Amino acid sequence: MNLEELKKRREQNFLAHKQKKKAYYQKSKIKKQVYDYQAEFENGDFLIKIKEIAHKQKEYVDKRKESIVQKIEKYKEDKKEYYEQNKEKRLRYDKEYREKKKEELKAYRQEYYQRIKKIKQTSE
Numbered sequence: 001m002n003l004e005e006l007k008k009r010r011e012q013n014f015l016a017h018k019q020k021k022k023a024y025y026q027k028s029k030i031k032k033q034v035y036d037y038q039a040e041f042e043n044g045d046f047l048i049k050i051k052e053i054a055h056k057q058k059e060y061v062d063k064r065k066e067s068i069v070q071k072i073e074k075y076k077e078d079k080k081e082y083y084e085q086n087k088e089k090r091l092r093y094d095k096e097y098r099e100k101k102k103e104e105l106k107a108y109r110q111e112y113y114q115r116i117k118k119i120k121q122t123s124e
Contacts, residue, residue, distance in 0.1 A: 040046055061068075083090070 040049075
């Protein structure tokens with residue numbers, strides 16, 4: 001690439017960036033439509049619309065039920081397989097973790113009882 005080509009490409013990229021930036025700020029200036037739910041509720045169609053939405057959601061779930069169940073089963077199988085493969089590693093990690101927490105708890109208790117002892121000595 002020569003210098004002129006690089007300059008053109010840079011200019012094009014800069015203009016594209018400016019257009020994106022301008023579009024973003026113009027979009028934020030557009031006022032969002034305020035929906036009047038109170039009028040919708042008083043209209044009487046509210047319950048009908050809620051029932052329609054619930055019916056559509058149920059249809060959607062019913063259509064996808066088999067694929068959802070398959071995905072859940074696959075996830076359970078993968079999880080079981082993973083735990084079987086890494087059983088010893090997990091047990092070792094769990095043991096180390098419990099020992100570490102036990103030591104931390106022991107140190108905390110020692111510090112706590114020392115503080116209590118100091119408080120009692122100062123209050124007497």
